[in-house]
Amino acid sequence: EPEVTQTPSHQVTQMGQEVILRCVPISNHLYFYWYRQILGQKVEFLVSFYNNEISEKSEIFDDQFSVERPDGSNFTLKIRSTKLEDSAMYFCASSEAQRSYGYTFGSGTRLTVV
Amino acid sequence: TQLLEQSPQFLSIQEGENLTVYCNSSSVFSSLQWYRQEPGEGPVLLVTVVTGGEVKKLKRLTFQFGDARKDSSLHITAAQPGDTGLYLCAGGVHSGYALNFGKGTSLLVTP
Numbered sequence: 001e002p003e004v005t006q007t008p009s010h011q012v013t014q015m016g017q018e019v020i021l022r023c024v025p026i027s028n029h030l031y032f033y034w035y036r037q038i039l040g041q042k043v044e045f046l047v048s049f050y051n052n053e054i055s056e057k058s059e060i061f062d063d064q065f066s067v068e069r070p071d072g073s074n075f076t077l078k079i080r081s082t083k084l085e086d087s088a089m090y091f092c093a094s095s096e097a098q099r100s101y102g103y104t105f106g107s108g109t110r111l112t113v114v
Numbered sequence: 115t116q117l118l119e120q121s122p123q124f125l126s127i128q129e130g131e132n133l134t135v136y137c138n139s140s141s142v143f144s145s146l147q148w149y150r151q152e153p154g155e156g157p158v159l160l161v162t163v164v165t166g167g168e169v170k171k172l173k174r175l176t177f178q179f180g181d182a183r184k185d186s187s188l189h190i191t192a193a194q195p196g197d198t199g200l201y202l203c204a205g206g207v208h209s210g211y212a213l214n215f216g217k218g219t220s221l222l223v224t225p
Contacts (some may be wrong), residue, residue, distance in 0.1 A: 042216065043157065044215070045212035048211035048212065050211075055211050089154075102147050102162045103147075103159060104159065105149075107156050
C-alpha cells in the first residue's frame with residue numbers, strides 16, 4: 001500500500017537553529033499538508049499546499065515556518081529559528097482530493113528543541 | 115476554528131464487549147473522518163463520512179454521521195485487544211482545506 005515517508009524520524013536541535021523536515025507524499029496525490037501534535041495534545045493543522053502554493057495556513061504557521069516542494073516529489077517544512085515550544089511530532093499528509101477525502105499521514109518526525 | 119469534542123476521553127473494556135464513542139460539535143462539517151493512532155505513529159484513516167445520516171461499516175466497526183452533520187459515532191462490536199488505540203475524529207468544512215481534530219478517545223481492550 002502506498003505510504004507517506006517522513007525523514008528524519010527524530011531530530012534534536014538547539015534553540016534558534018533552523019530545521020528542515022522532509023516528506024515524500026504519495027505520488028499521485030495533489031494536496032499536501034503539515035500537522036503537528038504537541039505531546040498529550042490534539043493534532044493541529046499547520047498548512048496545506050496545492051498547485052505549488054500555500055492554499056491555507058493556521059495561526060501557528062507564522063513567519064518562522066515555510067514549506068516547499070523543490071523537486072516534484074519531496075515536500076519540506078522549514079522552521080527558521082526554533083523555539084522550545086516547537087517541540088512536537090510533525091506529521092506530513094497527502095490526499096488525492098480536497099477536504100472530503102481522507103488523508104494518508106506519515107509516521108511523523110519527533111522534533112525536540114533544547 | 116470548529117471544535118470537536120470526543121467522549122469518553124478514556125475507555126477500558128474487556129475483550130468481547132461492545133462500545134460506542136462519540137464526536138460532537140456545534141458546527142456543521144462537510145465531511146468527517148475517523149482515524150486510529152498508535153503511540154509514536156501518525157493517524158491512520160478508518161473511514162470518511164460525507165452525507166448526513168450516513169452509516170458505514172468496516173468489519174466490526176460501524177460509523178454514523180449525524181443527520182445535521184454536526185456529530186458522529188463509532189461503534190465497535192465484540193472488541194478485541196487489537197482494537198486498542200487512540201480513536202480520533204476530524205472534521206472538514208467546505209470553505210477550507212484544514213481538518214479540525216478532536217482530542218481523541220483512548221481505548222484499551224484487555225483479554
